[in-house]
Amino acid sequence: MTHPIGPIDPELLRRLQDDVLDSYDEELEMEIDDRLLEGDSVVDDESREARRLYFRELFRLQGELVKLQDWVVHTGERIVVLFEGRDAAGKGGAIKRITQRLNPRVCRVAALPAPNDREKTQWYFQRYVAHLPAAGEIVLFDRSWYNRAGVERVMGFCSDEEYEEFFRSVPEFEKMLARSGIRLFKYWFSITDEEQNARFIARINDPLKQWKLSPMDLESRRRWEAYTRAKETMLERTHIPEAPWWVVQGVDKKRARLNLIHHLLSQMAYHEVEHTPVYLPPRERHEDYIRRPVPDTMFVPEVY
Template identity: 80%
Template structure:
């Protein structure tokens, strides 16, 4: 091989390495874009050295924990484990942000989110747990419930969407329901994201002021703000009456969103007895080339304009 060929090969390798690095950076940008939501409320985006270092540490630990979540996912598939993770908390407590960070690197066919809307007329006449049972995992699956059957103990109780009799029946049934699931081999992890009165007000105000976030505020959310104390009472009763050894409650201190996400992921990893599953080496096969192959150009009218 001539010196020129060697130089061209080195250039090609360097270009390929740059392309791989660009792809990696682009994937990291997904997190950076999501973190814009946590900007300073007064619109000042300037961060001092301490804040920049804190964000750097946050991302470094987030990526490390997400790597462990991938190992957990492989173990779940390998063993046929069934895992349910329930996320409950007040509106704007940070449940959705934590769920996004958990699922971000995972296969949606293995780890999926169940966020059920309000029940329709037919569902209201069913056994209360019926519509939730339909979303429970099969072997090798993880299901994250963004709110769950505990709606009855929370929003339905506070907003008077259920009767006293239905409320009491829920607390008679839910321990037996969860014990039955655990006996069948489903692991249940229940998280309550806890924020203060002041913090919820700040987050609601941020949503009101930000056009990109206003869709998150529903009339129900605003009414829940007014009924803060009733929610507190309902939460206390829920934790006390449904905290069982088979499926205990875990409280996440969520005033600091980033700490809450990291603590939640780390705790979840600690609760599952996973280990790294050995994988066979992945080799990219050589692409076949055929002399009779002719690529037909795409008509210009079908090409999306390059605005950027």
């Protein structure tokens, strides 16, 4: 194989190929993990072909996300994406696929815990404002200020007055974000009653996933109908032209991820940014340099 700077050593080529495969294996590891979670132990020819198409599209879309990232940095855009939905709806999996090949200094995730005593006395949106992007940044909110319209309402963590004030304030808050130049995208992951039940049971029986089920999650399962009413009210009262809601059909996780990424990309007229060609400079070598040996006791044991 040749390169603009000359032929590539076969050993170097092998290393480059191994690096690419290792990168793709990261995604494969997550997909295998999902299969185990779902109890899928048999892969027929149809499923195998569907998985092949899924990987092909995912890698293509992730390549477009890299282009979007470069465009955001180049233009100084500020992007905010909200991920909302029921527990086990697939928000986290979608976020992982978006961020997997992006620069964490450009695209970061904000997953805020429950407010502490001090934060409870602040303006409701205050702790979220601190995580909004500067120029050239993308912020993905894994749950957001819409906690007040969902879990806080259903679990009784806010008063009726606070609930109504949220609905008065949130359209104005989001209009302010839009006027400031922030692009805001809001996605709701929708799954069926039966699908959430199956995913909860799978997590209960998977020791590697049990940490995902908090007492609050289990209680949310019991209050399915209350969450449905809260979601319907939220969508009705906060679906505004400046920041509309988009519903992602989430029963099929793979389709949901692809559809969301494709839709997000379609909302922005990004383009590929030209970069100055990068050339690896030759390493300097000095005759007086002698590499010092590392004591054997400092090495991690090579168990594998």
